[in-house]
Amino acid sequence: MSRHPAAIQSVAVEPRGLAVAWADGRSFTFHPIWLRERAPLEDTLDPRTGQRKLEAAFLPLELSVLAARRRGEASVEVGFSDGAVARFAGAELRRAVAETPQLDLVGDKQLWDASLGGFPRYRLDDAKQEAGLLGLLDDLARLGCVLVEEVPAEKNGILEFMGLIGNIKLTNWGGVEDVRVDANAFDLTLTNRGLEPHVDNPYRSSTIGYVVLHCLENSFEGGESGIVDGFAVAERLRAEDPAAFEALATTPVTFRYQDETTLLENRCPLIGLDDAGAVERVAWSNRTEFADARPPEELALYYRARRRLAELIYSDEMTVRFKLQPGQAFVLDNYRVLHSRQPFELSGGGNRHMRQAYFDRDMVSSRQKVLRRRLAEG
Ligand SMILES: [Fe+2]
Structure with missing residues (x-):
């Protein structure tokens, strides 16, 4: 069975953050604050717009990831040292480390003459x-x-x-x-x-x-x-x-x-x-x-x-x-x-x-x- 390229292969807690490996071979370690400030939690983000409610600049600089557990292949549940627990979608994390983010119109360009x-x-x-x-x-x-x-x-x-x-x-x-x-x-x-x-x-x-x-x-x-x-x-x-x-x-x-x-x-x-x-x-x-x-x-x-x-x-x-x-x-x-x-x-x-x-x-x-x-x- 072929797995989705953004399926989560493994997760691990490191002193510097959360290490994630995906099925396409990519891996990356996320800073604890980077994760915490975008946690899909009621006190952190507005669920309709994704706008941040929590003042991220005042999160403790020593914030750490205490625990991480894979939830199937699609997401990971993360516990932080400030007590917050949040679930992140593997595909969204994978997109965040894509080489070429497309802010403008999306899609490959075909040059022509x-x-x-x-x-x-x-x-x-x-x-x-x-x-x-x-x-x-x-x-x-x-x-x-x-x-x-x-x-x-x-x-x-x-x-x-x-x-x-x-x-x-x-x-x-x-x-x-x-x-x-x-x-x-x-x-x-x-x-x-x-x-x-x-x-x-x-x-x-x-x-x-x-x-x-x-x-x-x-x-x-x-x-x-x-x-x-x-x-x-x-x-x-x-x-x-x-x-x-x-x-x-x-x-x-x-x-x-x-x-x-x-x-x-x-x-x-x-x-x-x-x-x-x-x-x-x-x-x-x-x-x-x-x-x-x-x-x-x-x-x-x-x-x-x-x-x-x-x-x-x-x-x-x-x-x-x-x-x-x-x-x-x-x-x-x-x-x-x-x-x-x-x-x-x-x-x-x-x-x-x-x-x-x-x-x-x-x-x-x-x-x-x-x-x-x-x-x-x-
Ligand atoms: Fe013109």
């Missing part, structure tokens, strides 16, 4: 089912983009879909904002010029997590969209030119947007890495990126590296192109996927009208995790 061709498509009606919405969010975690179809091609037609995930993010641009030619606009988005590949608004410290672009009309000649997997591009750069990758990952630059009523600034490197050195964000916005006045030799390296990254970003080999149709909405991970637009002709009696809105990152990951929990329980 132009050969990907298309994207997972969901109808609005699919997303109204919990299993369908979870499938959509899992694909978003994997690829960084999904297409939603049969969204009403009307002014706020996107809000029903977005409400299935959570609240939209409000910015100085508003909630759901128009993307169409506007002669009075400050931003280059609101013209008919082409837009080079970019992520949205890296000039915010509370930056955009996900972009939802909803097509109401797209009948002008031109105006095709292009998207690039920023993580795939960054990994290509890391493989072929580690020094350039390093320069972009360690040189913070300032992103800035200003108009008559707004001044937004943020600093981050073009390539953001997590604690383990994996790429977690690509911030690319030619319109709003400004390097510091550093010594020329430092900037020479930065500019060389930026050029190489740009060559990859602009290459046909990395770009998937398509033309959004009325009633389609495109969801993009704004930390990962860069988007661009071809210029379009204002003649010929057509029109191009998109509407876009944003989510914070945690709004989306929260929805995915809750759906996973609910569907696993159901």
Whole structure:
């Protein structure tokens, strides 16, 4: 009989804490306070939220584990020197010592280039089912983009879909904002010029997590969209030119947007890495990126590296192109996927009208995790 990898193989009380070994071969010794402060006990944690009620900082520093007993393969009962007795799930303890905790959207990533061709498509009606919405969010975690179809091609037609995930993010641009030619606009988005590949608004410290672009009309000649997997591009750069990758990952630059009523600034490197050195964000916005006045030799390296990254970003080999149709909405991970637009002709009696809105990152990951929990329980 095969055992669950997180089944508890053995437990032992050590002077420094509780030693646990799991069926997958991993073992770890937990500090007594680490266990005690998360004990699932009435006086310690709120059972509904898991929020801590006990002031953990005042637990005795010399607290120890006095006894431990395995309760089947799934849990261990632990007695502490302050008299508390609590039962811990082996799987939860195993998760706590996992190498890569996923705080953001959960799931493995699949890097892609132009050969990907298309994207997972969901109808609005699919997303109204919990299993369908979870499938959509899992694909978003994997690829960084999904297409939603049969969204009403009307002014706020996107809000029903977005409400299935959570609240939209409000910015100085508003909630759901128009993307169409506007002669009075400050931003280059609101013209008919082409837009080079970019992520949205890296000039915010509370930056955009996900972009939802909803097509109401797209009948002008031109105006095709292009998207690039920023993580795939960054990994290509890391493989072929580690020094350039390093320069972009360690040189913070300032992103800035200003108009008559707004001044937004943020600093981050073009390539953001997590604690383990994996790429977690690509911030690319030619319109709003400004390097510091550093010594020329430092900037020479930065500019060389930026050029190489740009060559990859602009290459046909990395770009998937398509033309959004009325009633389609495109969801993009704004930390990962860069988007661009071809210029379009204002003649010929057509029109191009998109509407876009944003989510914070945690709004989306929260929805995915809750759906996973609910569907696993159901
Ligand atoms: Fe954009």
